[in-house]
Amino acid sequence: MYVFAMVSGVVAIIIFVFLGAREVNNFKAKLSVELEGSATRAQTYIAEFVELRNVMVRAFAEDHNELLEKMLRFPDDLIAQNAVEELVTAYFPSHFAFVAQDADGVFVPDDLGEFVGDACRADMSSYSGVLKDLSEGGRILSENAMLYEPFIHPQPYNYHFDLTSHWESATGKSGLLMISFPPNQLVKILAGHEVPGHNLMLLRKDRSDLIEVTSEGWRENIQREGLLSEDELSRVQFRMPINGTRWEVAYLPSQEVIDDHIYKVEWLTAIAVSLILAMMGIFTWWYFMSERARRSVLFENENLLHQSLGDRTALRTLIDLVPMPIFRNRDGRVEMANGAYAKFLGKPIEMVEGKMVQDLLGKEVADQIREVDAELIAAPGSIKVYEQKVTSGDGRNVRDVVVYKTSMELEGDPVVSTVGAVVDVTEERALQARLEEQAMTDPLTGIPNRRKFMEMIRNELQRSGRFGHPLSIVTVDIDHFKSVNDVHGHDRGDEVIKIVANCLERGVRENIDLAARMGGEEFALLLPETDAEGAMTVSERIREMIEAERIVFGGTTISVTISAGTSTAPAGHTNIRADQLLVQGDKALYASKRGGRNRTTAYSDI
Incomplete structure (x- = not known):
């Protein structure tokens, strides 16, 4: 009995450690699915947002090409510039600057240094490289209208991104229209999709450590450096490029959140293991004390019988305290089981102990158990861990279980017994199936x-x-x-x-x-x-x-x-x-x- 109790305690410790490790793995897997789904949705929203803005800029350029031509032909005509400004504001209330460029490279309004900056001028000039026959008033190739991929321009106090479109008037004149937007909407999209406690970011494709936008703001106003550290760069997950831009959505999971969950699981596991060790220590002390008392009254049959009954009662109490099903089989029969095992089978304990395994679990499961027991008995001290489907006592409920089992020899018993514990993993398998279906x-x-x-x-x-x-x-x-x-x-x-x-x-x-x-x-x-x-x-x-x-x-x-x-x-x-x-x-x-x-x-x- 003492050996069985100690083995049961060791098995219980192994199971608790296993359950703790499984909980950590399940948490990480669930978090990974949640982060990936969040990043995918943010990627879609940002791509649709940029595409919608591009469509609106192209539509504006096409609808007002004559006014743009007039503004470029008469750059000093403030009435034309104000008219375009009013229309741009009506179309795009959140913009902060616009500029048009003709085939000769002339910019109107000619105030890029104040509102847009050298970076925007360089981008627009590069984009105008798709012009043909500049000296003869050529046209921009419409099929190249999406060559420009926006990114955040670090203009002091005016961080922004630009969207550029070609236009062509009825007279054959053509040029470019660029409208600049603040990154506020990108911040809102990231904030709306970010998993609490973790960091959803917009990074640059061409420079993997450069932060463009986070859920808290952009490089100018976030409370951190604008570059990822080497450690952060190594932990970035789910980089998802956004078509038509120089951006990619990525996650920087919070190691603090993950470590906090792992700490809680380890803390609870340590408490459970400590309780089991304490119980094993108490039982060991009690066992040896009982043994000494029993030997001192060896010839007193009444005291010997009382001690034996006390041993069995104490062992039963200890085993019943363990919350997972534990059993001992001998020659195809359940010799001992705890209350959790009886509850698992849906039968009272008196209908479990002493019964044949085949009568309790059916011939198919009993044959599987017989094969495993034969292997354990042939290799004393070995441990078997295997999965099995078990039908409940009423025959209506099939459970998925993991069985931990080893063999043991009891003093004075020529037949080797097997002892084991059962972990019900039905809900875990169902959760795994649901996650696969959701994906x-x-x-x-x-x-x-x-x-x-x-x-x-x-x-x-x-x-x-x-x-x-x-x-x-x-x-x-x-x-x-x-x-x-x-x-x-x-x-x-x-x-x-x-x-x-x-x-x-x-x-x-x-x-x-x-x-x-x-x-x-x-x-x-x-x-x-x-x-x-x-x-x-x-x-x-x-x-x-x-x-x-x-x-x-x-x-x-x-x-x-x-x-x-x-x-x-x-x-x-x-x-x-x-x-x-x-x-x-x-x-x-x-x-x-x-x-x-x-x-x-x-x-x-x-």
């Missing part, structure tokens, strides 16, 4: 996300190529979705996205096809064993379904349409990649957009 699911619509779609399309391409089946995809984009957000707000826009996602999911075959949200208002359908004609049929059916939807916002009823493109890997394909299909689908989708929207175009028809 593959779009949080807004509940349908699969881009990551899930890319995994499935690669698998289906391999399968269809192996069995000679066709495979089609449909790329989908909501028409004029920006106007829905602008007129009705982003909350209503989210409702539209949910309705479209629901229509897509209802329009495909359950457990065969896949509807996924690729990002923003973009979706995609994966149609296994579907040829080009079938893909067109599915796409048109869904397009008509969405067009017929009537969406009510308060007292307003609206409808939306979609544009779609199909791409097919024909039967017998061998070397078509997932990205090729998506590129083809996107080209077909763009053809639908150019053709007037609310239609489906097959890639083969382009």
Whole structure:
């Protein structure tokens, strides 16, 4: 009994240490998922924010090209400059400066030194390198209009970033328009997505240690140096570049927060281990004291019997104090178990001790236990740790458990026993499954996300190529979705996205096809064993379904349409990649957009 109690104590200590380590690992894994999701959302918001501002700057330049030409032609005409200033302020209330440049490199207003600075002048001059035939009043190549990637200019007291666009008037004159913005909105986006206690930052792509913006401000007003230290640089995680800019979103996890959680777990584990050691010490002292007393009255049978009963009662009390299931098996029978083990099986203790393992857990589990016990008995002192599924006493609840087991020989008993402890990991496995599912699911619509779609399309391409089946995809984009957000707000826009996602999911075959949200208002359908004609049929059916939807916002009823493109890997394909299909689908989708929207175009028809 003493050996069993000591082994049980050691097993309990090992289990508590294991549980503490598992809690630390779970915390780090959960934090990693949370930080990655936060950084991804911030990356998306900032990319959309910059793209929206670029669109507005280009639209402003196109709509007011004649006024810009007049301002550049007559640089001393303050009326024209004031008119442009009023329009820029109306379009962009948060801007703090603007400047136009003609094909000759002349800047108007000519006050860059005061408002924009030499860095902006150099950037704009570099950007104007896409001009042609400067001496003859040439034009800026429109396809190069997105070559300029904004970054934070460290102008004292006016930190800002610039957005530049080409313009061309009806007379053939052309030039550039640059508008400067303070980084306040970038700070708000980072603050809105930052996980509490950790640092979400905007860094430079071309200089990995340079801090552009944090959730607290920019380099000019944050209470720290503008560069990451070597230690901080080594701890930066989830660098995510933002297309069209010189920025990347990144996280600097707080080591203090992580260490504080680890300290709490270690502190609690140390308390539990100390209690178990104290109990083991008390029991050891009690055991030896009892042994000495028992030997002193060896010939007194009554006292010997009383001592034996006391030993069993004390051992039972000690074992029952341990909160995890503990047992001792001998020759396929449960010889001893604590209350936690009986509770785990859903039976009273008297229905557990003395019963055959097969009667308690079933033949399949009993056979597995018999194999493990045989290995332990053949190698005395060895330890086995294995996972097993165990059915509860009522037969309705299946639990995932980790079993820690070793063998032991009791004095006077020729049969070797096995002792062990059970850790229920059902909730941990369920949490792991939920985290994996969340990583593959779009949080807004509940349908699969881009990551899930890319995994499935690669698998289906391999399968269809192996069995000679066709495979089609449909790329989908909501028409004029920006106007829905602008007129009705982003909350209503989210409702539209949910309705479209629901229509897509209802329009495909359950457990065969896949509807996924690729990002923003973009979706995609994966149609296994579907040829080009079938893909067109599915796409048109869904397009008509969405067009017929009537969406009510308060007292307003609206409808939306979609544009779609199909791409097919024909039967017998061998070397078509997932990205090729998506590129083809996107080209077909763009053809639908150019053709007037609310239609489906097959890639083969382009």
